[in-house]
Amino acid sequence: MTVLFDGIASGMLLFLISVGLSVTLGLMNFVNLAHGAFAMVGGYVCVTLLNRAGVPFLASLPLAALLTAAVGVLLERTLYRRLYAATHLDQVLFSISLVFMSIAAAHFFFGPQQQPLTLPDFLRGQIKLPGLDMGVYRLFLIGVSLVIALGLQRMVSGTRFGAQLRAAVDNPRAARGVGINVERIFTLTFALGTALAGLGGALGVEMLGLDPSFPVKYIVYFLIVVAVGGSGSIVGSLVASLILGVVDVAGKYYVPQIGAFLIYAVMVVMLVLRPQGLFGRPAAR
Template sequence: MASAASSLTFILLYGVSYGLVLFIISIGLVITMGLMRVMNLAHGAFAAIGGYIAVGVMTNFGIPFPLAVVAAVAGVVALSVVLERLVFVNLYGAPELDQVLMTIGINFIVIGGLTIFFGPNVYPISLPDYLTGNVDLGIRNFEVYRLFVIAMGLIVVVGLWIMFEKTSFGAKLRAAVDNPSMTRVIGINVNRVFIIAFGIGSGLAALGGAIGAGMLPLEPYYPMKYLVLVLVVVALSGFGNMRASLAVAVLVGIVDTAGRFLVPSFGGFIIYIVLVVLMVLRPEGLFTKRAA
């Protein structure tokens, strides 16, 4: 019984921490794809760049981990704003195929750049000492680092809820998406709203890539490797549904962790089998009400 409780605790806690990293990364795509109607398949590239910046400045310049994360988010936000004005602005309202081809192309450019500057192998990360220990939960020990990730995930959840539900920016973004022409008539700068929203989405991807580097290893193919899981979180959430994306991301994290823990030799495939079944049974979203 004690062994079963310990195993269940491991699956739940590790699954939740893994799921929250997926949530932080994917929620940015929920914003750009679900709310702004942009098929941004380069979203994983922003997460990868954020992770590489954070680990790079820690390793090469000795910058503390919190400041490295801030630098990663700031750097990616600045880059994304430039790309939004130069590239993505031309994709608003464009056919989905054009959006997919353009953003996939950006992914391969980033993959090539990461390979040139950081090499083709996994980029090692050394977490600060205060995140490397364990906490005794009574049933089993649990990594401090994963508790930190869970805390950061909950902070992001609360922050996004406040921003989109309790501030004027959330209302402006929904108005700009639903009827940009009328929104401009009432004096709202739609371009500025989209720039801010795109920057927030990209910054969240960078945050997930930076704090999640200890779980999702940094490698040049990172933008494509985790793209499937991120897209599934977005699709099963129902496009634009930020509340459901949290539940789906945590569910994906728990299922993947359980599969790898209970069936190590086959665990890596279980999550994809489950996801295919769910996509077939609930293509409109796992928590979306079926049309009558």
């Protein structure tokens, strides 16, 4: 039960970081491999606010999300916007270059070492139940992720903004014709995706660690979540993250010799059975 709980917590953290990639890749049709770099920005902002400015941990989380979103908006308006109509290969090459630039910048400003983070007392320790030890911080992660998942699903499927976003992606010319400001919608969506990445990166420092290699160390995990869950599906990303988190933790606990391999085996099996992802739409024939 404890392994299952830790797997769920790990999956929720994976969802929190990768759902921003699902938003930009699935809803905006932009292959942004620099998503992990935005998560790293959120982590460094959180650590800097905690260790150098003395900002409380809970206050540093929204600040990390907002500052990461500001960086995302700046890059979207100056660089990303030029590539919305480009091929996926151009988008991949561009975003990969941003990854290596972010790694170099993190090395320069923070050094190659892992960044320390001390959680507040009320988020440390464990809650002991019969047959189950629940880490307080992991329980906090699960709660935050569930709230965000519900809010995102509501926004995408049940609000005017979600309808405008889908229209802007499916047919930008028609969307402009009915008065939708496509550029503004894309900027807000990109800001949302990067804010979620920054928040996930800040929350993930305690579990994943933080050093300049973060963007390349975990980007494969984020891409697996989007591929298995279905591009653009919030529910799919949540379910895929939970499955992959439980499999990853259980595999590393019970069969550590091949534990890191299991998550890729699960991905292959799922994509063979459901090439469009668990909640993705089948391709038109």
